[in-house]
Amino acid sequence: MDVSTSVPEGLQVVDSYGPGRFRIASVVWSSCVIVTPEQTVEWPISNISDVDADSLRAIFTADPGIEVLLIGTGKKMERIPNELRERIRSQGVGVDSMDTGAACRTYNVLLAEGRRVAAALMLV
Numbered sequence: 686m687d688v689s690t691s692v693p694e695g696l697q698v699v700d701s702y703g704p705g706r707f708r709i710a711s712v713v714w715s716s717c718v719i720v721t722p723e724q725t726v727e728w729p730i731s732n733i734s735d736v737d738a739d740s741l742r743a744i745f746t747a748d749p750g751i752e753v754l755l756i757g758t759g760k761k762m763e764r765i766p767n768e769l770r771e772r773i774r775s776q777g778v779g780v781d782s783m784d785t786g787a788a789c790r791t792y793n794v795l796l797a798e799g800r801r802v803a804a805a806l807m808l809v
Contacts, residue, residue: 696722696796699789705808707789719743721751721803722796728805733763736805738772744803745776753795754780757788757806785809 697720700708707714709725717728721743730740736756744751754773756765762784773780783791785806792804 697725698796699793699804699806702785702789702806702809707806707808715808717805717807719803719805720792721747722801723747728807730807733758733765733807736765737769741773741805744773744778744805747803749801751778751803752801753803754778755788755792755795755802755804756780756782757785757804758782759785759807760809762787 697710699720700711702708705715707718709718709720712725714725714727717730719726719728719741726743728740730736738745741754744754758765762782765780765782770780786809788804788806792802795802
């Protein structure tokens with residue numbers, strides 16, 4: 686599904702997503718990814734139970750820092766554990782989990798607004 690929106694040139698916008706793939710800033714990824722305004726990196730997880738603070742290190746070390754993290758949990762929305770939610774918040778990052786499609790769309794909207802947003806996206 687095409688989810689692109691108008692954002693300043695050079696930023697990592699999610700162009701589209703579909704079964705087993707993402708297209709981000711015109712590059713196709715066939716893995717889970719973490720997307721920040723400046724870069725996209727592979728996210729080496731296979732399911733929601735793999736998500737922990739260590740797997741999100743790219744969020745905590747981003748420079749400039751990230752304000753909001755969206756976690757795309759695949760085809761359906763799944764909650765992340767409260768301990769992880771609190772750990773992320775303790776780093777000064779707001780967090781929300783949602784299905785991956787919603788995370789892609791929300792990421793693009795916040796990016797277009799100039800927010801310091803990141804998305805950790807599981808494949809659908």
